[in-house]
Amino acid sequence: MxxxxxxxxxxxxxxxxxxxxxxxxxxxxxxxxxxxxxxxxxxxxxxxxxxxxxxxxxxxxxxxxxxxxxxxxxxxxxxxxxxxxxxxxxxxxxxxxxxxxxxxxxxxxxxxxxxxxxxxxxxxxxxxAHIAPDPLETDFDLTAAGRRLRAKRTAVKVALLDQTVLSGVGNIYADEALWAAQISPLKKASALRQRDAVAVISAAGDVMREALTVGGTSFDALYVNVNGESGYFDRSLHAYGRGGQPCDRCGEEIVKTVLGGRGTHYCPSCQRRGEGRLPAAN
DNA sequence: ACCGCGGCCTGGCGGC
DNA sequence: TGCCGCCAGGCCGCGG
CATH class of the missing domain: 3.20.190.10 (MutM-like, N-terminal)
Structure with missing residues (x-):
């Protein structure tokens, strides 16, 4: 899991x-x-x-x-x-x-x-020792993690999956954090403003904490707890696995593409923070 | 030093 | 029905 x-x-x-x-x-x-x-x-x-x-x-x-x-x-x-x-x-x-x-x-x-x-x-x-702190650690340093993120020249989605930048984020929560922070997964990490880098990492922490309260995300019997029970955060996903469906925030169609070899889901309309034009808030 | 890609596995699904 | 290729939530190591 x-x-x-x-x-x-x-x-x-x-x-x-x-x-x-x-x-x-x-x-x-x-x-x-x-x-x-x-x-x-x-x-x-x-x-x-x-x-x-x-x-x-x-x-x-x-x-x-x-x-x-x-x-x-x-x-x-x-x-x-x-x-x-x-x-x-x-x-x-x-x-x-x-x-x-x-x-x-x-x-x-x-x-x-x-x-x-x-x-x-x-x-x-x-x-x-190479694994970076994760956002649920009590002394997690958001500012430092934001700087490490911005030191990467890859797409921000790929940088979020780098366990030496911050750990714990995988393909589902990377897409969810970017959706929540309204940042395009394609944007270069090094081109992010510090406040947006911090915002997306902070969002990753929020999403993962929320998922934890309902036992995590499981789409099938492969992902279960020690008693064989599934979590139900899949009901709360806004981006991951939702390609072709309407964005819960703006109604535009969620796009599925591939980044760093991983399926990547995002709203091309309202995930544009830091790109010069603010998204229309609904 | 960094980044991108392929490899490691099994199984389920959709398409032909 | 059957076969084939593709896809899947991670990580590491290689080569450029």
């Missing part, structure tokens, strides 16, 4: 089941699920006590009780959901169960991942 609100929904769901528990058994059913790991995951994890479930952007990780949490070199268990990963409580009847784990209180965790872009990997926390 790809973007920040979906990952955070999983993190919150996982927390009460795993904190204070230890791994009793871990079985890897698909080699890609722990690629990059030499030793078997079970040898690395069994007996280790989980102290916390943390997240930055779309990266989630388990902190262990026997590690120094202020040490950037400490080992953590990264759980990345990739494009189609799920972490479920209990056993799951699916051909895509890639990892099955049991905790010391007999709680079962199933890592289900159709496309195998996700993984569990024990490694040093600093492996993800």
């Amino acid at each position: 790809p973007e920040l609100p979906e990952v955070e929904s999983v993190r919150r769901g996982l927390e009460p089941y795993v904190v204070g528990r230890s791994f009793a058994a871990v079985e890897v059913h698909h080699p890609r699920a722990n690629r990059g790991q030499e030793a078997p995951l079970s040898a690395l994890l069994v007996g280790r006590k989980i102290a916390a479930v943390a997240r930055r952007g779309k990266f989630m990780w388990l902190e262990f009780a026997d590690e120094d949490h202020s040490d950037p070199a400490r080992d953590v268990l990264f759980i990345h959901l990739g494009m189609s990963g799920q972490v479920r409580i209990g056993e799951v009847d699916s051909p895509h169960v890639r990892i099955a784990a049991v905790l010391d209180d007999a709680t079962r965790l199933s890592f289900v991942d159709q496309r195998t872009f996700g993984y569990w990997r024990l490694g040093p926390w600093l492996t993800m």
